Amino acid sequence: MDGHIVLAGVTKAFGENVVVDNIDLTIGDGEFFSMLGPSGCGKTTTLRMIAGFEVPTLGSISLTGEDVTRVPPAKRNVNMVFQAYALFPHMTVQENVEFGLRIKKVKRQEVKARAAEAIQSVQLEGFEERKPAQLSGGQQQRVALARALVNRPAALLLDEPLGALDMKLRKEMQLELKEIQVRTGTTFVYVTHDQEEALTMSDRIAVMNNGIIEQCAGPREIYEHPRTAFVAGFIGTSNLVNLRVDRSAGGCATMDVSTGQRIVARSDAKAGSSVQVTIRPEKIHLRSDGLGDDASSVGGRISDVVYLGSMTQIIVDLATGERLTVHRLNDEAAAADAKVGDTITLHWAAENSFVIAGLPADASGGTDAAPSTSGNDNGREAHE
Amino acid sequence: MARDSTFVVISPNGKRLLTLFFAIFLIILYLPTVLLILFSFNDSTVATFPLVGFTTKWYGLAIHSEEIRLSLLASLRVGLISAFIATLLALMAAYPLARRNVRGRPLISAMLLVPLVVPTVVLGVALLILFQKGAIPIGLGLESVMIGHVIIALPFALLILLPRIASIDKRLEEAAYDLGATGLQTFRIILLPLITPSIISAFLISFVFSIDEVVIASFLAGDQATYPVYLYSGLKFPEKTQTLIPVATVMIVLSFLFAIGAEMIRRYGDRRLQGR
Numbered sequence: 074m075d076g077h078i079v080l081a082g083v084t085k086a087f088g089e090n091v092v093v094d095n096i097d098l099t100i101g102d103g104e105f106f107s108m109l110g111p112s113g114c115g116k117t118t119t120l121r122m123i124a125g126f127e128v129p130t131l132g133s134i135s136l137t138g139e140d141v142t143r144v145p146p147a148k149r150n151v152n153m154v155f156q157a158y159a160l161f162p163h164m165t166v167q168e169n170v171e172f173g174l175r176i177k178k179v180k181r182q183e184v185k186a187r188a189a190e191a192i193q194s195v196q197l198e199g200f201e202e203r204k205p206a207q208l209s210g211g212q213q214q215r216v217a218l219a220r221a222l223v224n225r226p227a228a229l230l231l232d233e234p235l236g237a238l239d240m241k242l243r244k245e246m247q248l249e250l251k252e253i254q255v256r257t258g259t260t261f262v263y264v265t266h267d268q269e270e271a272l273t274m275s276d277r278i279a280v281m282n283n284g285i286i287e288q289c290a291g292p293r294e295i296y297e298h299p300r301t302a303f304v305a306g307f308i309g310t311s312n313l314v315n316l317r318v319d320r321s322a323g324g325c326a327t328m329d330v331s332t333g334q335r336i337v338a339r340s341d342a343k344a345g346s347s348v349q350v351t352i353r354p355e356k357i358h359l360r361s362d363g364l365g366d367d368a369s370s371v372g373g374r375i376s377d378v379v380y381l382g383s384m385t386q387i388i389v390d391l392a393t394g395e396r397l398t399v400h401r402l403n404d405e406a407a408a409a410d411a412k413v414g415d416t417i418t419l420h421w422a423a424e425n426s427f428v429i430a431g432l433p434a435d436a437s438g439g440t441d442a443a444p445s446t447s448g449n450d451n452g453r454e455a456h457e
Numbered sequence: 458m459a460r461d462s463t464f465v466v467i468s469p470n471g472k473r474l475l476t477l478f479f480a481i482f483l484i485i486l487y488l489p490t491v492l493l494i495l496f497s498f499n500d501s502t503v504a505t506f507p508l509v510g511f512t513t514k515w516y517g518l519a520i521h522s523e524e525i526r527l528s529l530l531a532s533l534r535v536g537l538i539s540a541f542i543a544t545l546l547a548l549m550a551a552y553p554l555a556r557r558n559v560r561g562r563p564l565i566s567a568m569l570l571v572p573l574v575v576p577t578v579v580l581g582v583a584l585l586i587l588f589q590k591g592a593i594p595i596g597l598g599l600e601s602v603m604i605g606h607v608i609i610a611l612p613f614a615l616l617i618l619l620p621r622i623a624s625i626d627k628r629l630e631e632a633a634y635d636l637g638a639t640g641l642q643t644f645r646i647i648l649l650p651l652i653t654p655s656i657i658s659a660f661l662i663s664f665v666f667s668i669d670e671v672v673i674a675s676f677l678a679g680d681q682a683t684y685p686v687y688l689y690s691g692l693k694f695p696e697k698t699q700t701l702i703p704v705a706t707v708m709i710v711l712s713f714l715f716a717i718g719a720e721m722i723r724r725y726g727d728r729r730l731q732g733r
């Protein structure tokens with residue numbers, strides 16, 4: 074069944090408080106789509122609007138081509154997996170899973186068959202007669218999944234479903250969820266505040282903040298090419314440096330830090346404009362070997378060295394007062410030799426500097442460039 | 458340990474003193490009741506010590522008294538019907554108060570709980586005026602008593618039901634809607650089974666209040682006395698006193714059983730909600 078979901082200009086306000094602000098979103102059929110953001114960013118409200126628990130203040134939502142903006146949850150072909158599962162405590166696993174089909178008056182034989190299939194698909198055979206309280210957190214999670222999937226929804230909506238599980242179980246369930254999603258071909262809309270979870274499972278991620286979508290793209294794109302300062306900061310660790318472009322030629326912007334030290338980025342930013350540049354800590358090298366002629370090269374003083382097991386984190390203070398975090402794997406001798414107080418030169422390829430906000434020189438009031446917040450699917454003016 | 462912090466360390470002598478205090482407290486609380494039960498089996502026309510001998514004749518007399526039988530039936534009728542209405546009204550008030558964002562919720566709750574603090578004498582007089590010649594002239598009788606008892610039982614029923622409904626995760630109902638259930642189906646299949654013990658508990662407490670209530674009943678009962686009204690009026694006649702004691706005993710025991718029953722059912726409900 075075609076499970077694509079389209080949100081057009083959807084806004085939700087509770088009184089004066091605008092929680093979701095004019096978002097446009099297209100979620101493809103069979104896609105594992107995540108909405109990622111800090112608490113209060115509007116991701117859960119967006120999910121609840123897709124489920125039908127909230128009606129948008131403005132805009133429309135369509136599901137498999139049909140406008141469902143005002144259709145109640147019971148009449149939508151989507152099912153939700155709730156935070157903390159919301160299993161019916163007085164019913165057995167079997168009764169919980171059968172609930173949706175019995176309500177829809179599906180024939181008894183088919184109810185049994187489909188329930189058995191759903192229970193099997195989440196590997197809960199033998200637990201049919203247990204009550205939810207007699208199950209572990211992970212098993213309850215599986216029941217919640219089976220209870221939703223048994224209805225064969227066009228899309229499954231998951232609201233931080235792994236939030237209550239411990240780290241190890243969460244990792245296992247991540248893989249299992251992804252596997253179930255691929256096997257059933259169901260569209261998954263997944264809400265989480267855990268960036269690693271989103272990166273692990275998703276086909277595409279919408280990073281949300283203050284009710285808008287900051288960026289909507291695949292995990293690699295989001296991580297390696299963050300579009301806004303918020304995305305760069307929220308996903309993984311990132312270095313963010315405020316700079317002024319000194320030279321610009323052939324899609325390559327150069328920012329001089331001091332004599333012989335420069336940061337180079339692939340960008341069309343004009344000379345004289347203020348920009349923010351992000352560099353991922355693991356992209357920064359301690360040697361210049363093989364990085365190309367136009368690599369960035371910056372000197373600084375090591376202010377901290379932290380051993381992190383598989384890698385070492387080195388904090389370097391630049392002459393400009395900026396601070397860079399560097400991650401090096403511990404198989405490199407140079408990483409192990411780094412000592413606090415040493416001066417060091419850092420190198421990275423031009424492809425690994427990202428200009429996330431380039432304001433034209435005449436428009437920028439100060440040196441601090443305000444990040445533009447328009448996302449991929451959201452070509453609006455900067456949101457205030 | 459959080460639990461330990463709720464206890465205070467007491468010296469051994471302090472403990473002995475507290476035990477003594479508690480024992481005295483229990484004796485004062487239960488002595489009259491025990492004496493009453495004792496005298497109900499005493500073979501004497503006056504309820505005094507020394508006890509003369511064991512007899513069940515007072516129970517026999519009480520059972521064969523037409524007046525007692527009629528008053529008992531009247532009380533049962535008033536009790537059952539008023540408890541039913543009070544529980545139903547409380548349920549209808551508790552659900553929106555617990556679930557919806559009702560405007561002026563604190564005021565509504567306060568108004569529903571006012572009968573708790575209005576003296577029953579005042580309420581009795583007010584209802585007497587209202588029913589006899591006031592705006593609602595339905596006259597006196599058991600129906601009037603029922604209405605009075607609904608008013609005083611309602612806050613108790615509400616106080617039992619409201620926290621229980623509020624304690625049930627709202628997402629259970631959302632999950633049911635999400636799976637295709639209507640509002641009525643959700644109430645019947647999800648909410649009702651989870652709050653049934655509290656409903657029974659609210660009903661029993663309301664019932665106990667009604668069969669125990671004498672002030673409003675004596676104002677509004679008219680010709681047909683309820684059980685406690687009969688008991689109270691009977692005290693004016695010394696020759697009746699001994700037949701009244703078994704009546705009172707039965708009442709005490711019944712109230713006690715109902716109260717214990719209500720509490721046991723409430724606890725069963727707690728366990729059920731936790732799914733055990």
